[in-house]
Amino acid sequence: MSLKFKISLLVFGLLVLTIGSFASVLIWNEKKALYENQKKQQMEMLGGLEEVCRAALIIHQDLLLTNYLKRLDDSAQVVEAMCLDHTGKIIGHTNTAEIDTIVPGFDKPVTKAPEIIFPDQSTLEARSCILIGGQFVGTARILFSQSQIQAHLDKNMSAARKRIFHLSLPILLLGLAAAFIITSLFIRPVNTLMNGARTIAAGKLDQKIPIKTHDEIGVLAKEFNLMADKLSELDQLKQDFVSSVTHDLKSPLSTISISLNLLKNEIDKIATQGADPAKMHDYVLQSGESAQKLSHLIFAMLDVAHIESGLKLNLKSINLEELADKIVRSFRIIAQQKNITLDLVVNSRLSLISVDEGKMERAISNLVSNAIKYTSQGSVIVEVEEKNGMQKLSVTDSGQGIPPESLDQLFSKFYRVPDYNKKKKAEGTGLGLAIVKGIVEAHNGSVHVESEIGKGSVFSITIPL
Ligand SMILES: Nc1ncnc2c1ncn2[C@@H]1O[C@H](COP(=O)(O)OP(=O)(O)OP(=O)(O)O)[C@@H](O)[C@H]1O
Numbered sequence: 140m141s142l143k144f145k146i147s148l149l150v151f152g153l154l155v156l157t158i159g160s161f162a163s164v165l166i167w168n169e170k171k172a173l174y175e176n177q178k179k180q181q182m183e184m185l186g187g188l189e190e191v192c193r194a195a196l197i198i199h200q201d202l203l204l205t206n207y208l209k210r211l212d213d214s215a216q217v218v219e220a221m222c223l224d225h226t227g228k229i230i231g232h233t234n235t236a237e238i239d240t241i242v243p244g245f246d247k248p249v250t251k252a253p254e255i256i257f258p259d260q261s262t263l264e265a266r267s268c269i270l271i272g273g274q275f276v277g278t279a280r281i282l283f284s285q286s287q288i289q290a291h292l293d294k295n296m297s298a299a300r301k302r303i304f305h306l307s308l309p310i311l312l313l314g315l316a317a318a319f320i321i322t323s324l325f326i327r328p329v330n331t332l333m334n335g336a337r338t339i340a341a342g343k344l345d346q347k348i349p350i351k352t353h354d355e356i357g358v359l360a361k362e363f364n365l366m367a368d369k370l371s372e373l374d375q376l377k378q379d380f381v382s383s384v385t386h387d388l389k390s391p392l393s394t395i396s397i398s399l400n401l402l403k404n405e406i407d408k409i410a411t412q413g414a415d416p417a418k419m420h421d422y423v424l425q426s427g428e429s430a431q432k433l434s435h436l437i438f439a440m441l442d443v444a445h446i447e448s449g450l451k452l453n454l455k456s457i458n459l460e461e462l463a464d465k466i467v468r469s470f471r472i473i474a475q476q477k478n479i480t481l482d483l484v485v486n487s488r489l490s491l492i493s494v495d496e497g498k499m500e501r502a503i504s505n506l507v508s509n510a511i512k513y514t515s516q517g518s519v520i521v522e523v524e525e526k527n528g529m530q531k532l533s534v535t536d537s538g539q540g541i542p543p544e545s546l547d548q549l550f551s552k553f554y555r556v557p558d559y560n561k562k563k564k565a566e567g568t569g570l571g572l573a574i575v576k577g578i579v580e581a582h583n584g585s586v587h588v589e590s591e592i593g594k595g596s597v598f599s600i601t602i603p604l
């Protein structure tokens with residue numbers, strides 16, 4: 140069952156309920172008005188009879204009484220009407236044969252005010268005592284047929300019902316049309332959203348859901364569009380990853396393969412023309428370098444995979460100064476080869492800190508290696524200090540610096556500052572800083588970078604004690 144059908148059904152149900160309640164109230168009011176009107180008419184008839192009865196009793200105006208009784212007799216609801224004197228004798232009756240008959244119990248006042256009573260199930264009686272100067276002179280009585288009254292009421296009620304039905308039907312139809320239009324208007328953005336989601340699911344991530352409203356559906360559409368953007372970014376990242384990894388795996392492998400082939404040719408020449416040992420040395424060297432690049436990439440990818448699946452830390456209390464010193468010493472020869480000074484500066488006494496020594500060594504080494512790699516002259520300084528329950532290690536270089544627009548993405552996987560590295564011929568995987576961030580965050584620490592093009596960069600890691 141579609142959402143449109145369900146909502147239409149709900150709106151229609153509510154409409155029927157509202158119109159039904161409204162019609163019931165109308166019918167109930169109509170019924171009440173009919174009953175009151177009926178009673179009013181009966182009392183008016185009794186009032187009229189009382190008047191003519193009084194005239195007949197005082198001044199013997201019998202003609203008026205006779206005419207009035209005749210008119211009452213014409214009413215289908217009146218069974219009989221009569222005027223009695225103070226002895227209970229009938230002086231006027233709708234049935235003239237009853238005149239002069241004594242009705243027992245009416246030789247005294249039967250009621251103080253005009254009233255309607257129900258003597259039996261089939262009759263309704265309206266009666267009133269006639270007083271002159273406070274003295275009882277007679278009684279006026281009209282007996283109505285209950286079944287005739289009911290028939291009259293039923294007839295009027297059925298007419299009222301018909302009227303209300305004829306009024307409700309167009310309202311219901313109008314409401315139905317309105318429900319359909321409202322539902323369609325409401326459903327239209329949902330359908331747009333659904334089609335948009337389908338398009339996104341089909342992989343067309345550049346498509347946008349064109350809903351600009353500020354309601355919940357608009358917010359949902361915005362979220363979908365953001366999700367599509369994110370997916371598109373991830374897709375791009377995946378493609379970059381595949382092409383970068385493919386390239387980084389392929390080129391050292393083909394270098395190894397070519398070098399080994401050339402080496403084989405050279406070995407083949409040993410017996411015949413005499414081989415060139417310098418060439419053989421170069422081929423072995425090239426193979427070795429390429430194998431090293433391959434292993435660097437594979438180890439970096441393994442590190443990233445470990446970080447993403449949740450690093451397991453082997454915590455140990457160590458002295459960060461000692462670890463930094465060990466790393467600085469291991470990089471000193473490489474720095475000297477590039478004519479860069481590499482120094483360790485300790486700014487405060489450090490207490491022991493609980494870290495995974497191997498992983499922390501990897502993170503700090505990545506920073507020092509970058510600093511040396513991206514610096515062509517000057518210095519690299521590693522500083523350690525302890526402040527406010529934190530230990531901070533910073534690596535400052537006087538290198539090429541990083542353009543501001545790249546700073547945000549620097550710690551993303553496979554990100555390398557575009558063109559810049561190519562010009563400077565600095566090779567790498569773009570995974571080093573992502574590994575640093577992963578390791579430091581696994582220690583509840585944080586990484587930070589500040590840089591200025593041409594002046595150098597400062598990378599720092601802060602770890603809570
Ligand atoms: N100290 C630095 N000075 C200037 N640029 C830097 C510095 N450190 C990192 N970068 C820039 O950030 C990029 C990402 O660094 P990252 O260490 O993640 O990868 P990489 O050094 O290119 O590769 P790998 O670390 O695998 O050798 C580098 O390619 C480089 O452009």
Ligand SMILES: [Mg+2]
Pocket residue numbers: 505508509567571572
């Ligand atoms: Mg690096």
